[in-house]
Amino acid sequence: MELLKDFRPDADATVISRLRRAGAVLIAKLHMTEGATLSHHPSLPRPVNPWSAAHWTGVSSSGSGVATAAGFCYGALASDTGGSIRTPSSINNLTGIKPTWGRVSRHGLIPLSESDDHIGPMARSAEDAAAILQAIAGADLNDLTALPEPVPDYLATRDAGVSDLVVGVDWRYATEGMTDEIVAAVRNAAEVLADMGARIREINFSWTADDAALMGAVTLADIAAAHAEHYPEKADRYGPGMRLVLEQGQKVTALAVVRGQQARARFKGRLQRVLRDVDLILTPGLGGNVPTWEEIEVASDGRTSVSEILTRFTRPFSVAGTPTISLPGGFTEAGLPVGIQLVGRHLGEPDIIRAGCAFQRTTDFHTRHPTLDGS
Numbered sequence: 001m002e003l004l005k006d007f008r009p010d011a012d013a014t015v016i017s018r019l020r021r022a023g024a025v026l027i028a029k030l031h032m033t034e035g036a037t038l039s040h041h042p043s044l045p046r047p048v049n050p051w052s053a054a055h056w057t058g059v060s061s062s063g064s065g066v067a068t069a070a071g072f073c074y075g076a077l078a079s080d081t082g083g084s085i086r087t088p089s090s091i092n093n094l095t096g097i098k099p100t101w102g103r104v105s106r107h108g109l110i111p112l113s114e115s116d117d118h119i120g121p122m123a124r125s126a127e128d129a130a131a132i133l134q135a136i137a138g139a140d141l142n143d144l145t146a147l148p149e150p151v152p153d154y155l156a157t158r159d160a161g162v163s164d165l166v167v168g169v170d171w172r173y174a175t176e177g178m179t180d181e182i183v184a185a186v187r188n189a190a191e192v193l194a195d196m197g198a199r200i201r202e203i204n205f206s207w208t209a210d211d212a213a214l215m216g217a218v219t220l221a222d223i224a225a226a227h228a229e230h231y232p233e234k235a236d237r238y239g240p241g242m243r244l245v246l247e248q249g250q251k252v253t254a255l256a257v258v259r260g261q262q263a264r265a266r267f268k269g270r271l272q273r274v275l276r277d278v279d280l281i282l283t284p285g286l287g288g289n290v291p292t293w294e295e296i297e298v299a300s301d302g303r304t305s306v307s308e309i310l311t312r313f314t315r316p317f318s319v320a321g322t323p324t325i326s327l328p329g330g331f332t333e334a335g336l337p338v339g340i341q342l343v344g345r346h347l348g349e350p351d352i353i354r355a356g357c358a359f360q361r362t363t364d365f366h367t368r369h370p371t372l373d374g375s
Helices: 014-021 062-069 086-092 126-136 171-175 180-195 209-226 240-250 254-277 303-311 315-320 349-362
Strands: 075-080 095-098 118-123 166-169 199-202 280-284 324-331 337-343
Touching (some): 062 086, 086 095, 086 337, 095 126, 126 324, 166 254, 209 254, 254 315
Antiparallel strands (some): 095 118, 324 337
């Protein structure tokens, strides 16, 4: 954020300390949208999509996606509140893991929404992303929301395959209103998994616009709380998109927050019921093909278009806190990536990782890389 450009923390975040202990070489801090929301501060440059400079990079961890896709680093950390690991992963042809809420300590993270924030890895393969997650996961006395359960060896079962897994697909949810290329990617993923022995089962997954609106009130209130120290006193230091979000957050009522929390509890119950009958859920990664920057900016504040693309397949699993892996699933006729997602049960990272590894042993989408000029 421009507001914090001169801020220097006194200590590393827990995830950074753990990466250092694991032997990682840390080379850079990467650019994000302002406050991890949906827009870049107008005074700062925005990252360039290495697949096509004219196209969107995803939010909010856009720099993490761009740097990893361009081959500047082995992998990168990202935060995810409504899809900010998985959106840039889908757009940049990467593998991103949003872990179970609390699986990774958030100590040292500047929060967006403490109810929904996750930290996770982005890399060029499921195996690489799992190796990063292995290093950063686990309990932390500095973050009492971090889960105390022991961290399993995420790479121990990478070759175990998927023959014992049941994968659920709600074909209406996954395909309604989607482009032919996205539908083809989901159908192909289901076929690949089935050919490897997984059982594909049709499910009924319920996520509505009303769910999104109700739970969005909690997120907006969280954002306002996170920035109460600076806003509105330093409103002139924020970009217009971030100011709009904060203004909306300050108008949220206690009643709206309670109703949002109740809606979240009901949705988590519905999702858990579905995940009793299947091990994984397959969905697209994005709610449309990768848009151009011009298409994103059609809405005056850049939020309407972004929200429609960003949240359809990512937001539900952020508010539920369930682990999700984004995988390269194909390409459009224009040569832009198409992502898919596999959603697991609570602390089901081993299943989404081994399924991702199996998928990538059979497909080669993740091995294709962009030219560095973004053409």
